[in-house]
Amino acid sequence: MTQDQPLLAVQEALKQCFPVVEEQQGLWQSALSDCQPLLLSLSNLAEQLQAAQNLRFEDVPPLRAFPDLKERLRRKQLWAGDTVLDKLEERLTALLKVRDTVSSHVERVLQTYEQHADTIGMDGVLQASVVSPSVADMLEWLQDIERHYRNSYLKRKCLLSSIQWGDLANIQALPKAWDRISEDEHQTLVQGFCPEVLLPVSTQGRSFCLRLKHHLLCEVCLDYSGRVASLI
Amino acid sequence: MGGVLWILPGAVEDFAHTEGGSWSRRIIRLVSSESAPVRSATEQIKDVEGSRDSPGWLFWLPLSDSRITSPCREKEIPAYFSTTFGPGNALGSITPRKPVLSVSARKIKDNAADWHNLILKWENLNDTGFATANNIANLKISLWSEDKTELQSSSPACGEKAGRTLPEYSKELEMLCEELQTTFNALAKIQTKMEKLSSTTKGICELENYHYGHERQRPPLFHTWPTAQFYEVSRKLSDMYRKELLLKRTITEELAHAADRDLTLSYLSMWLHQPYVETDSRLLLESMLLETGHRAL
Numbered sequence: 308m309t310q311d312q313p314l315l316a317v318q319e320a321l322k323q324c325f326p327v328v329e330e331q332q333g334l335w336q337s338a339l340s341d342c343q344p345l346l347l348s349l350s351n352l353a354e355q356l357q358a359a360q361n362l363r364f365e366d367v368p369p370l371r372a373f374p375d376l377k378e379r380l381r382r383k384q385l386w387a388g389d390t391v392l393d394k395l396e397e398r399l400t401a402l403l404k405v406r407d408t409v410s411s412h413v414e415r416v417l418q419t420y421e422q423h424a425d426t427i428g429m430d431g432v433l434q435a436s437v438v439s440p441s442v443a444d445m446l447e448w449l450q451d452i453e454r455h456y457r458n459s460y461l462k463r464k465c466l467l468s469s470i471q472w473g474d475l476a477n478i479q480a481l482p483k484a485w486d487r488i489s490e491d492e493h494q495t496l497v498q499g500f501c502p503e504v505l506l507p508v509s510t511q512g513r514s515f516c517l518r519l520k521h522h523l524l525c526e527v528c529l530d531y532s533g534r535v536a537s538l539i
Numbered sequence: 540m541g542g543v544l545w546i547l548p549g550a551v552e553d554f555a556h557t558e559g560g561s562w563s564r565r566i567i568r569l570v571s572s573e574s575a576p577v578r579s580a581t582e583q584i585k586d587v588e589g590s591r592d593s594p595g596w597l598f599w600l601p602l603s604d605s606r607i608t609s610p611c612r613e614k615e616i617p618a619y620f621s622t623t624f625g626p627g628n629a630l631g632s633i634t635p636r637k638p639v640l641s642v643s644a645r646k647i648k649d650n651a652a653d654w655h656n657l658i659l660k661w662e663n664l665n666d667t668g669f670a671t672a673n674n675i676a677n678l679k680i681s682l683w684s685e686d687k688t689e690l691q692s693s694s695p696a697c698g699e700k701a702g703r704t705l706p707e708y709s710k711e712l713e714m715l716c717e718e719l720q721t722t723f724n725a726l727a728k729i730q731t732k733m734e735k736l737s738s739t740t741k742g743i744c745e746l747e748n749y750h751y752g753h754e755r756q757r758p759p760l761f762h763t764w765p766t767a768q769f770y771e772v773s774r775k776l777s778d779m780y781r782k783e784l785l786l787k788r789t790i791t792e793e794l795a796h797a798a799d800r801d802l803t804l805s806y807l808s809m810w811l812h813q814p815y816v817e818t819d820s821r822l823l824l825e826s827m828l829l830e831t832g833h834r835a836l
Contacts, residue, residue, distance in 0.1 A: 358804035367802065369793045373786060379814035380805070386818055 313423035314431050314442070320419040321445050327412045328452055331405045335456070338401040339489075342463075345395050346482045349470070352388045353478035356381065360475075385472060395467055402463065406456045413453040420446060455492070462488050643743045644760040647769050650736050651831040654776065654824055657736070661729050661780065665813065668722040668787070672810050675715045675794050676803045682708055683800070716795050723791045730777075730784045737773040744770045764830045772823050782815035 364370050364377045420442070424432070427442070435441040466484055469477060747766050751757050760766055790806045797803040828834045 355804055355808040358801040359808060361801045362805050369789045372789070376786070376809070376814060380809055380812060383812035383814050383818070384808065387812060 313426040317416075317420050317423055317427065317442055320416045321442070321449075324412045324416045324449060328409055328449070331409050331456075335402060335405045338398045338405070342395060342398050342485065343482065345391050345398070346485050348391045349388060349395075350479045350482050352384055352391070353475040356384050356388075356472070357475045357479075359384070388472065392470065399464060399467060402460050406460045409453050409456050413449045416449060417446065459488070459492060641760070643746065643766070646739065646743055647760060647766070648831040648833070650740055650769070650773070651827045651833055653732070653736055654773070655828060655833070657729050657733055658776075658820075658824060661726060664722055664726050664729070665810070668719060668726070669807070669811050671715055671719045671722060672790070672794055672807055675712065675719065676807050678708060678712055678715065679795070679797065679803055680800060712795055716791075719791050719794070723787055726787060727784060730780050733777045733780050737770070737777040740770045740773045761830050761832065762836075769827065772827050776820060776823060779816050779820055783813050786815060 359377065359380055362377075364373075370376060420427075432443045433441050435444065463485070466481070466488065470481070471477070744766050747757065757765065760769075786809060790810050794803070794806045797806055825834065829836065
């Protein structure tokens with residue numbers, strides 16, 4: 308059925324995109340979870356720096372034998388802090404890579420859709436069935452996913468860019484601020500997204516399931532089986 | 540040919556350890572039991588290398604051979620030439636397959652390995668000590684907050700619910716302090732060994748100075764470092780850890796008596812971050828390991 312070819316092409320592009328998104332979601336989660344202990348380390352270091360700043364070393368008799376101690380301690384603490392910051396930078400780079408990979412794949416799907424949009428027509432794009440959501444819905448989800456990563460990355464980058472050793476209180480508050488970003492994202496997603504949908508789409512008999520965590524995105528389960536082949 | 544040629548091993552000049560075994564390098568004297576000249580293999584060597592008194596009379600001999608300490612027949616000991624004579628000598632004797640280190644170089648190389656091991660042990664003890672110090676600090680902080688709770692509330696029931704009693708705290712604190720002292724004692728032992736390494740290296744430098752006198756051109760023991768550089772590095776490391784130990788002694792003695800939270804946290808931080816162990820200490824150690832061949836170039 309040659310008039311279905313354009314629609315099939317778009318569906319094929321979608322089929323190829325969702326597994327990539329699933330993989331990138333795993334990498335995103337992994338990078339995020341690596342950040343928590345690093346932020347806690349920074350927060351602890353800030354607490355130590357603050358304590359040493361508050362202390363008058365010259366008023367502590369046992370420490371008078373170490374006249375250069377205050378400066379040396381601070382130097383070592385900052386050096387440890389810079390080491391943690393380098394590691395955070397690496398994780399941020401990993402998040403950026405996820406953002407860019409998802410963006411480029413979603414871009415490709417949209418381009419494929421735009422090529423065939425006129426041929427498919429509005430009816431074809433909006434047509435949904437019990438076994439498959441519409442192309443329009445799937446495209447919208449992909450765009451939402453892409454926007455989510457873009458916004459999330461920006462917020463986290465902005466937070467980490469605010470780190471300054473001159474503002475120890477801010478650094479001590481970092482772990483909570485980081486968690487707040489995730490909590491806000493969860494709220495937005497729960498309110499804005501559709502509930503769980505089963506989308507069986509055929510791909511040479513191979514079964515594929517994409518499950519994106521509910522607290523980040525809605526649960527979208529794509530079960531590739533032979534069922535849709537008979538529908539198309 | 541008459542008479543028997545005797546090899547009399549002299550003082551040991553050097554030791555070497557190769558795949559083939561252990562060797563001593565020493566001057567040997569050749570003594571003939573007959574007045575007539577003896578054209579033995581060793582006599583041939585003598586002809587090639589010059590007079591008996593020349594440095595050419597240094598040979599590698601098997602260390603494990605118990606006969607080495609007493610005069611023995613030349614034929615009974617396989618004598619191996621020093622590598623300086625090369626494979627093309629008169630007897631075509633076997634030279635050691637690998638370049639062997641001199642005694643000094645071997646000692647310096649072993650010292651470098653010892654430095655690495657000692658610093659590793661120090662770091663492990665530092666971590667153990669920090670865990671104990673952290674427990675002491677947490678105990679003190681919880682004691683302070685319980686005192687505060689009791690002060691704020693006049694209810695006796697609140698005091699009962701406050702957890703452990705003061706004697707229980709004291710006992711636990713005492714136990715933790717003893718633990719910290721034990722760790723400190725182990726650190727002190729390591730620092731003593733570090734001083735010894737430094738002192739040995741100094742000895743090797745002095746030996747070299749004695750050997751070369753005022754001569755400035757001295758071949759490096761390994762790649763590029765003059766021997767004095769090994770002592771400089773040893774000295775620097777030794778000093779760092781000596782100063783750090785002094786600080787750790789103070790922390791061990793004072794942590795449990797710290798009057799406030801800032802001081803307690805600062806003592807913890809000092810223990811953890813080791814302000815007197817400079818950030819370039821790792822670089823110094825690694826460069827020494829590289830120079831001595833413990834790390835691949």
